[in-house]
Amino acid sequence: xxxxxxxxxxxSTSRDIPDATVARLPVYLxxxxxxxxQGVMSCASNELAEQAGVNPAKLRKDLSYLGSYGTRGVGxxxxxxxxxxxxxxxxxxxxxxxxVGVGNLGSAxxxxxxxxxRGIRVAALVDADPQRVGTVVSGITVSPLDELDEIVxxxxxxxxxxxTPGTAAQEVAERLVAAGITSxxxxxxxxxxxxxxxxxxxxxxxxxxxILAYHEQRKASADKTSxxxxxxx
Amino acid sequence: xxxxxxxxxxxSTSRDIPDATVARLPVYLxxxxxxxxQGVMSCASNELAEQAGVNPAKLRKDLSYLGSYGTRGVGxxxxxxxxxxxxxxxxxxxxxxxxVGVGNLGSAxxxxxxxxxRGIRVAALVDADPQRVGTVVSGITVSPLDELDEIVxxxxxxxxxxxTPGTAAQEVAERLVAAGITSxxxxxxxxxxxxxxxxxxxxxxxxxxxILAYHEQRKASADKTSxxxxxxx
DNA sequence: CCATGTGAATACTTTCACAGCC
DNA sequence: GGCTGTGAAAGTATTCACATGG
Numbered sequence: 001x002x003x004x005x006x007x008x009x010x011x012s013t014s015r016d017i018p019d020a021t022v023a024r025l026p027v028y029l030x031x032x033x034x035x036x037x038q039g040v041m042s043c044a045s046n047e048l049a050e051q052a053g054v055n056p057a058k059l060r061k062d063l064s065y066l067g068s069y070g071t072r073g074v075g076x077x078x079x080x081x082x083x084x085x086x087x088x089x090x091x092x093x094x095x096x097x098x099x100v101g102v103g104n105l106g107s108a109x110x111x112x113x114x115x116x117x118r119g120i121r122v123a124a125l126v127d128a129d130p131q132r133v134g135t136v137v138s139g140i141t142v143s144p145l146d147e148l149d150e151i152v153x154x155x156x157x158x159x160x161x162x163x164t165p166g167t168a169a170q171e172v173a174e175r176l177v178a179a180g181i182t183s184x185x186x187x188x189x190x191x192x193x194x195x196x197x198x199x200x201x202x203x204x205x206x207x208x209x210x211i212l213a214y215h216e217q218r219k220a221s222a223d224k225t226s227x228x229x230x231x232x233x
Numbered sequence: 234x235x236x237x238x239x240x241x242x243x244x245s246t247s248r249d250i251p252d253a254t255v256a257r258l259p260v261y262l263x264x265x266x267x268x269x270x271q272g273v274m275s276c277a278s279n280e281l282a283e284q285a286g287v288n289p290a291k292l293r294k295d296l297s298y299l300g301s302y303g304t305r306g307v308g309x310x311x312x313x314x315x316x317x318x319x320x321x322x323x324x325x326x327x328x329x330x331x332x333v334g335v336g337n338l339g340s341a342x343x344x345x346x347x348x349x350x351r352g353i354r355v356a357a358l359v360d361a362d363p364q365r366v367g368t369v370v371s372g373i374t375v376s377p378l379d380e381l382d383e384i385v386x387x388x389x390x391x392x393x394x395x396x397t398p399g400t401a402a403q404e405v406a407e408r409l410v411a412a413g414i415t416s417x418x419x420x421x422x423x424x425x426x427x428x429x430x431x432x433x434x435x436x437x438x439x440x441x442x443x444i445l446a447y448h449e450q451r452k453a454s455a456d457k458t459s460x461x462x463x464x465x466x
Numbered sequence: 467c468c469a470t471g472t473g474a475a476t477a478c479t480t481t482c483a484c485a486g487c488c
Numbered sequence: 489g490g491c492t493g494t495g496a497a498a499g500t501a502t503t504c505a506c507a508t509g510g
Contacts, residue, residue, distance in 0.1 A: 026444070030422065051424075058480060060494085068493070070493080071488065072490080073490050074492085075491070108341040109438065114437075120443070185442060189347045199449075205347065206348050206353055208434050209348070210351055211255055212416040213323045213416075214258075215432050251500075278470070290505090294471080294501095304510065305508070305510050306469050306510050467510105470508085471507095476504085478500080482495105482496085487492080488492095
């Protein structure tokens with residue numbers, strides 16, 4: 001009954017894990033780490049789901065894409081499940097990333113405490129500005145953009161972070177791809193075009209606030225129009 | 234023909250515009266601004282969709298939730314559409330935000346150039362650390378956490394940003410809510426619990442990288458014929 | 467004609483509810 | 489009994505394809 005849709009015939013277990021699930025696995029990992037720190041050895045889907053802020057059924061469905069790592073009638077072994085998710089996420093190895101753009105945001109990212117415990121290591125900082133090249137940020141000497149190829153090749157880096165102004169984003173993306181990067185996290189307020197096979201994720205700080213502003217506006221206008229209406233929301 | 238105007242006619246609190254659409258409207262706004270800067274007065278859904286990096290049908294469907302702002306056989310007037318989306322998003326007014334936590338990330342956010350042009354204004358910075366209080370960051374004097382209530386009330390702020398360590402996030406969220414904040418953007422690597430009626434969005438820098446690492450791992454194991462990575466169970 | 471706006475079709479996600487196993 | 493794992497149902501989102509109207 002095991003369905004195989006993926007064209008990968010390499011023998012590796014390449015179950016198709018839905019994107020929505022992949023995006024939540026790190027949340028479960030964090031929740032499991034929190035439980036482990038509290039000394040909890042085992043937990044039910046309800047508890048873990050609460051820690052993670054999701055519906056228990058969703059949690060179980062998500063975990064079912066990885067395999068059957070729980071025990072019916074009991075729950076999940078915290079450490080065992082933590083390991084299984086970490087393995088599935090590729091966290092049994094460390095991933096080196098290069099950050100391009102060492103302005104305020106790039107500096108903040110390079111100092112971010114949350115990476116190291118999650119298999120992410122900031123391996124290099126790069127900037128186009130000669131003034132910044134050579135300075136030391138979070139213990140790393142900033143390299144010139146021209147050295148990107150060497151850095152990526154030498155350190156076997158496959159993930160790049162764009163923390164430049166929007167205007168530079170596309171060119172930086174192209175240089176990253178040319179250097180061999182195949183995954184990009186883009187913080188610049190601009191779309192970047194990349195060839196097939198390169199993954200891009202985008203984080204846009206002002207878009208997040210704009211979405212909140214939209215909801216604020218709706219709350220405000222709802223208060224105005226319905227002063228006494230408290231029906232099914 | 235009768236298009237929905239801004240006040241909801243049927244009791245209001247229900248979802249008019251799908252979340253997925255709301256999340257894309259700021260992207261369309263940015264694309265429209267780019268076109269306007271290039272002097273383009275009018276555009277078809279294809280062109281705008283390309284600028285925005287989405288499928289044209291999706292763009293048209295999204296816009297259809299706002300009303301009929303295009304002209305069949307012609308396209309959209311750039312300036313008119315820009316205004317309509319901005320209005321729907323609440324960008325006809327400026328939204329003041331308070332940032333709590335003036336570490337690397339909070340400082341980077343307060344210096345972020347992209348906010349001002351999108352109706353977002355960093356109105357206040359707050360920190361619990363007495364060493365930071367009184368310092369000036371991006372032209373704003375950092376206030377103590379105790380003054381949050383006054384600041385929020387005085388400046389009529391409804392959006393708060395949490396840029397503290399994860400351990401402080403829940404307490405800060407509670408203080409924000411107590412001060413009257415009804416929308417929170419949480420950058421801390423922790424879940425925060427808030428009462429109903431308060432919106433929280435979460436941006437987790439390391440989760441984004443973990444998702445990319447997952448895809449990298451899959452790419453690597455798909456190429457297993459040539460390369461052999463360690464840590465295969 | 468032409469591109470919008472939109473029902474209908476498809477794909478994806480979440481939730482329910484219960485069979486199966488401890 | 490209790491909780492996992494999972495089909496099936498319900499709910500969203502995306503895409504198609506074409507009628508509609510400038």
